[in-house]
Amino acid sequence: MPDDEKTIVMDSPPFEKETKLQQRAGSLPKNVIKHANDADEAMKAFAGYEGEFILLDEATSKKLLKRIDLHLMPLLCIVYGLNYLDKTTLSYASVMGLRKDLDLTGDRYQWISSMFYFGYLAWEYPTNRLLQRLPLAKYSSFCIIIWGLVLCCMAATKNYSGALAVRFFLGVFEAAVTPGFALFTSQWYTKKEQGTRVGIWFSFNGFAQIFGGLIAFAIAKGVRLHGAAIAPWKIVFLVTGLLTMAIGALFLVFMPDNQLNARWLSPYDRKLAVERVRVNQQGIGNKHFKFYQLKEALLDPLTWAFAFYALAADIPNGGITNFFSQLIVSFGYTPEQSLLYGTPGGAVEIIALIVCGYLGDRCGHRLLISTSGLLTAILGMVLIVALPLSNDGGRLAGYYLTQASPTPFVALLSLISTNVAGWTKKTTVAAIYLISYCAGNIIGPQVFRPKDAPPYVPAEITIICCWVASVCDILFIFWYCKYQNKKKAAFRSQPGYSKLENQEWLDLTDRENPEFVYSL
DSSP, X not given: OOHHHHOOOOOOOOOOSSOOOOGGGGGSOHHHHHTTTSOOGGGGGGTTOTTOOOOOXXXXXXXXXXXXXXXXXXXXXXXXXXXXXXXXXXXXXXXXTHHHHTTOOTXXXXXXXXXXXHHHHHHHHHHHHHHHHSOHHHHHHHHHHHHHHHXXXXXXXXXXXXXXXXXXXXXXXXXXXXXXXXXXXXXHSOHHHHHHHHHHHHHHHHHHHHHHHHHHHHHHHHHHHHXXXXXXXXXXXXXXXXXXXXXXXXXXXXXXXXXGGOTTSOHHHHHHHHHTTGGGSSOSOOOSOOHHHHHHHHHOHHHHHHHHHHHHHHHHHHHHHHHHHHHXXXXXXXXXXXXXXXXXXXXXXXXXXXXXXXXHHHHTOHHHHHHHHHHHHHHHHHHHHHSOTTXXXXXXXXXXXXXXXXXXXXXXXXXXXXXXXXXXXXXXXXXXXXXXXXXHHHHHHHTSOGGGTTXXXXXXXXXXXXXXXXHHHHHHHHHHHHHHHHHHHHHHTSTTOOOOTTGGGSOOOTTTOTTOOOOO
16 A cells, blocks of 8 residues: 555644643642553554654554454354353253253252352453453453353263262353453444444344354254264354354354454554554553553443442343243243243344444443333333233243343443553552453352242342343432533633643543543
């Protein structure tokens, strides 16, 4: 590409190798000056371009976005779908002979369901530190391949204790996926693009539910008609585990750690890919641990509002994810039918996530629009509780509506990418959010008590109460972010205010950077 075609037009300050702390920045908070010397990885992209303008017009930005989507989104979507599929294989296996073969009497199945999240919980903060410290794509690939291997090991278990051990380590290695993917999204996409992208890759949970249900149904029917050398539930674990390992190997080969080592971008386009996310005010990564950012994360009310939502909303998730096949059986269907009839719920989830993600970015109100999915889920659970046991079709329709519930969880996950700046703070908030997610998922299966089956009415009422509390929490987060934006706008309007040059790349936190605006 000729040099004259590479000069793209945009109003932007010159890039310099090191940020100059100018005297005109005296109106900035003291912390901005104090913490401006440990800049983001993005500064490296412009080494050698001192004194030059890197100019980017809208047409070029859109063309670059299409290339980024083409190379990143398929891998993110497929892996995240497998992440959900690997968790739900236990639910499929529970109606394919696993409970009998492993002697899962009493509440043993509940504890096997929860053990995954004990592993996830134990490793969540360490894995977030490793995601920040190590090459992002390579560490993620390692975790994907090993979790596929661990899932295959589930087919070799012969008793309750063996299943507990496998489920624990499955949680350990899957703990990197969600926070890692939030970091990928934060690196590559602008604030206005992140909600839609997170909604798309998270929606592959729904595709996984459809795909997994069909695979499990086909295996169960094939074994019933033709027999097999091993139990059908073992075949399910082997198929999903080997598929995960294969996709993990592709992820290792094709996923870049960040813009700076993307082989499918030219050196100049890598700089443009960094430039286009300047608006995010948070850069593309900083590998240094910063204690003040950890402290700020722990003292930020937004952190704990996120954590409360993850806890309250994932008590229902933990129960439904591990018991949906048995819940459908309780509606009057056979175990084999439950595998097939669970698949439309995945379609509901896909539609809800993509529509809410798109409208949230388009209208600039991710939080409020996301509550529509949760309100739909509440309606669905009310139908399950209120309709007579004889109304199998109506209660099944209610179950399908509950699958719209993840929309606010995904909105908040995207807001960790968008609204939390400073890489130590971001990884800390993500860890706390997902630790709370684990706690909710540990509690969730325990509310489905064997003595209540069927139709698990106490569990269903608990789910409704948790979802109502979650809606209230979303409204608080919306109000708090709006309030913080007003405070920042008032500070920026003070006479004499000016920002530092390249302030976007200084790895400042959202609270200390006056230029940072929270998305709603």
